[in-house]
Amino acid sequence: xxPDDYTLIQSNSQRPLQPELELEFGHFLINxxxxxxxxxxxxxQFLYVNxxxxxxxxxxxxxxxxxxxxxxxxxxxxxNWSEQWRSLVKTALQKPxxxxxxxxxxxxxxxxVEISVTYVQYRGKEFGCAxxxxxxxxxxxxxxQKWIDELREAKNHLQQEVTQLKKKEAxxxxxxxxxxxxxxxxxxxxxxxxxxxxxLSLNQKFLEMWQIPESLxxxxxxxxxxxxxxxxxxxPETFARLIWEVSSQSDFESYxxxxxxxxxxxxxxxxxxxxxxxxxxxxxxxxxxxxxxxxEEALRLNESRFRTLAETTDASTFLIRGTRLCYVNPAVExxxxxxxxxxxxxxxxxxxxxxxxxxxxxxxxxxxxxEYHEMCILTKNGIERWLACAVAQLEGVLxxxxxxxxxxxxxxxxxxxxxxxxxxQALEQAxxxxxxxxxxxxxxxxxxxxxxxxxxxxxxxxxxxxxxRTEKKIQPxxxxxxxxxxxxxxxxxxxxxxxxxEAAKLNFEPQxxxxxxFCHNLVAQMQMNISQKPINxxxxxxxxxxWIDQKLLEPILENLLENATKYSPSNSTVDFYxxxxxxxxxxxxxxxxxxxxxxxxxxxxxxxxxxxxxxNIPGTGLGLSILKxxxxxxxxxxxxxxxxGVGSTFTVMLPLVE
Numbered sequence: 158x159x160p161d162d163y164t165l166i167q168s169n170s171q172r173p174l175q176p177e178l179e180l181e182f183g184h185f186l187i188n189x190x191x192x193x194x195x196x197x198x199x200x201x202q203f204l205y206v207n208x209x210x211x212x213x214x215x216x217x218x219x220x221x222x223x224x225x226x227x228x229x230x231x232x233x234x235x236x237n238w239s240e241q242w243r244s245l246v247k248t249a250l251q252k253p254x255x256x257x258x259x260x261x262x263x264x265x266x267x268x269x270v271e272i273s274v275t276y277v278q279y280r281g282k283e284f285g286c287a288x289x290x291x292x293x294x295x296x297x298x299x300x301x302q303k304w305i306d307e308l309r310e311a312k313n314h315l316q317q318e319v320t321q322l323k324k325k326e327a328x329x330x331x332x333x334x335x336x337x338x339x340x341x342x343x344x345x346x347x348x349x350x351x352x353x354x355x356x357l358s359l360n361q362k363f364l365e366m367w368q369i370p371e372s373l374x375x376x377x378x379x380x381x382x383x384x385x386x387x388x389x390x391x392x393p394e395t396f397a398r399l400i401w402e403v404s405s406q407s408d409f410e411s412y413x414x415x416x417x418x419x420x421x422x423x424x425x426x427x428x429x430x431x432x433x434x435x436x437x438x439x440x441x442x443x444x445x446x447x448x449x450x451x452x453e454e455a456l457r458l459n460e461s462r463f464r465t466l467a468e469t470t471d472a473s474t475f476l477i478r479g480t481r482l483c484y485v486n487p488a489v490e491x492x493x494x495x496x497x498x499x500x501x502x503x504x505x506x507x508x509x510x511x512x513x514x515x516x517x518x519x520x521x522x523x524x525x526x527x528e529y530h531e532m533c534i535l536t537k538n539g540i541e542r543w544l545a546c547a548v549a550q551l552e553g554v555l556x557x558x559x560x561x562x563x564x565x566x567x568x569x570x571x572x573x574x575x576x577x578x579x580x581x582q583a584l585e586q587a588x589x590x591x592x593x594x595x596x597x598x599x600x601x602x603x604x605x606x607x608x609x610x611x612x613x614x615x616x617x618x619x620x621x622x623x624x625x626r627t628e629k630k631i632q633p634x635x636x637x638x639x640x641x642x643x644x645x646x647x648x649x650x651x652x653x654x655x656x657x658x659e660a661a662k663l664n665f666e667p668q669x670x671x672x673x674x675f676c677h678n679l680v681a682q683m684q685m686n687i688s689q690k691p692i693n694x695x696x697x698x699x700x701x702x703x704w705i706d707q708k709l710l711e712p713i714l715e716n717l718l719e720n721a722t723k724y725s726p727s728n729s730t731v732d733f734y735x736x737x738x739x740x741x742x743x744x745x746x747x748x749x750x751x752x753x754x755x756x757x758x759x760x761x762x763x764x765x766x767x768x769x770x771x772x773n774i775p776g777t778g779l780g781l782s783i784l785k786x787x788x789x790x791x792x793x794x795x796x797x798x799x800x801x802g803v804g805s806t807f808t809v810m811l812p813l814v815e
Contacts, residue, residue, distance in 0.1 A: 193289040197274070201226040201238050204284055213291065215263040231267065232258040245276040245285060257292065268293045346443040349430060350377070357438065366423070366443060391416045408436060414446075421447045473544060475565040476551075480506050483562065492544075492569065494537030511535045513546075532567060543574040665790040667704040672742060674700075675707070676735055679714055690722040696735040703742055703813045709787045710811075716780045717746040717807050723774060725750035725804075737813065741793075744809040752801035761797060770801065784809075 187194055193210035195203055206221045214221065214229055227233045236256065245254055253275040260270050269292040274285045340347055346363030348356055356375040367389070369375070375382055387393035396415060408429050415423040424446045430438045473492050476484035485500050493500070493509060500509075511533045527547045534542050544567030551562040673696050680694045721731040725748045734745040753761065757768040762785040788795045791811045799805035 195221075195287055195289075196277075197226060197285045197287060199242055199283060201233075201242075210289070213262075213289070214260065220263075229260050229262075230258050231261050241274075242285070245274060246283070248276070260289075344444060348375075348441045348443075349438055350441065351438040363443065366445060389417050389419070391418055407439070415443075421445060422450045471568075473565075473567050473569075475506075475563075477506055477563040477565065478561070482506055492536070492542060493534065509534050511541065530565075531570075532565070541571075542569060543571045544568065545570045665706055665709065667706050667791075669702050670705045670707050670710070672701045672703055672705065673698055673735065675710075676714070676733070679711065680718075680733065683715070683718060690725060690727070691730045692718060692722075692733055693730050694733045694735070698735065698737060701735075701737060701742070703811075705742075705811065706791065709790060713784050713787050713809060714744060714746075716784045717744070717809070720780060721746050721748035721750065721805070721807075724748065724771070740813045741810045742813050744811075745806060747804065747806045749804040752803055753797065753799040753805055754801055758797060758799060762795075 188208045190207060190209055193213045194207045195210050196205040198204050202225045203221050206218055211218055211221065216224070216229075226238070230236075236258065241254060248254075253273045255271065255273045257269060257271050259267055261267055270289050271292050272287055272289050274287045277284055277286050340360045341362070343360070343362060346360065346366045348359040348363050351357050355378075359375070363369075367386070369385070373379075373382060373385055377383070383397070387396060390396050395413075410428045411426070413425045415425050417423065422445070423443050425441070425443050427439055427441045429436045430440050468486055470486065471488055473488045474484070474486040475482060475489060482500050482504055485497055487497075489495075489500065490497055495504070495509075513530050513532045516529045516531055527549045530546045530548050532544045532546050534544060536542055546565050546567035549564045551564050676694060676696065680692050684692060718731060718733065725731060729749045732745075732747040734743075734747070736743045736745070751770055753768050754770060757766075757770075760766050761768070762781050764779060764782040766782075785795060788809055788811070793809060793811035795810075796808045797805060798808075
């Protein structure tokens, strides 16, 4: 129903009242209500109040219409009026908002009320219609509830406090347990004494160090306790004066060394135990320094021995700190021409040592803490001398005030260095001669190939011109010429490859190579020769890629396979195995041929050397020498196992990685 159309209807048969009369009836009706009623704007300002509201709050209508709800509602801030107003607008006429609050009268009296507010929108204006009923009888209940809430809050607070105390107690227990565990696990004996000389606390280490019997009462007042400690010490009087007779209230710290009759040495430290600004006792700490004392004595003895040894040896010995010498032996004076006084009085070591170069030793693990250097020094008269030196850093070995000291011990190798220079010149000349010989062999091989090619070509032409009448007589001769030509050509290839290897002109250039497929192709190529014996290739791997120089690997395997077939019976088979172990590729060629005598196996890889049982089998003796050189270029190794009349097995191992 539209509020504009609303009229007070007396009966169905009577006409509706006029609007002015209707307002008068409404005003009369609302002011006769017992409960307070008022209208509020969106900002909680009073827009209309009835008489009951004025009586309840003890304000006149004019005073209230100049006020807001905040002026009389002491819980106004708790109710969050802006939030309540949005809630009213959202629900509109569907549901009134009801809550309790406390109002204050003009005279200051507080009382409890129950409010019910309904949202109304009339002629474009928004306001809330509130009906208020006093609930003063519930204020006692509210106070009791407040006290109950406060008691409950206090109880919760106390529970939290108890929980925190229990937590702190647990933490203190953990800290105490950790402290006790720390004291028990330390290698130092600890004991705490009070004013009366009674031991308040001690750890197990203290009992173990002194080997105190269980029956002994630990107290300064106990004569047996004092007698027990004095019976174990070399100097009981000093112990009694410095330790036993010291008052627990003394405020100084002390450090003493105690020597026991059984040879042990204890360090003894004590300090007062403070609680705030008062001394309540004394704490003693004792630890075993027997090994340290023995080490100290050993260091002194080693220093004495070092000086004795250094003074009598012919090797030059320097001790250097920074750029200054702190010790030299007589051999240094004789070597350098300087006196000890000159060298040790602010002499800059850079004036003496011209150069120092580290040299790598073959077995570094056997060198210990030393490094090996070659050092060039400049003597007082300007002559250069060379030393082979062992250099070490000394830390704690000799006492030089805690500074790091460099020890240099050297022998004079000047004559050796000159001989080395002469040897290097000789090696350079030998290298030049080797290069000349390689050039000469290359030139000779080249010159031989030209007539050899002519002979081979002429032999081929003669074969084509031979008629059937003379074929039986001439053909064998021509075949011999062809075989001899091939043998000479192969020999020239071997000599040329050997000369390159000897002159170090072969470069090792590894590239990724699929090894299994390469071996298959090599065997297939060699089997194309109908005179070639069968080769049985067996690989443990289906595929393997490694960094190998193919141009060097091919002659290695060809040489092994050709030798195996050349020195085997015509009806035998050659076995060729490929495998991989750790970081090596293993090539193995096994034949069932004439074998190699043991005496010949020692020189098998020398140039031009052939076994004593090869008879008339052709060969130059260069193949295995070239093979060994090519294997060395790969950083690999080759071995042979052979028995005469049974056969030979050659094994080549090459690194798998680059």
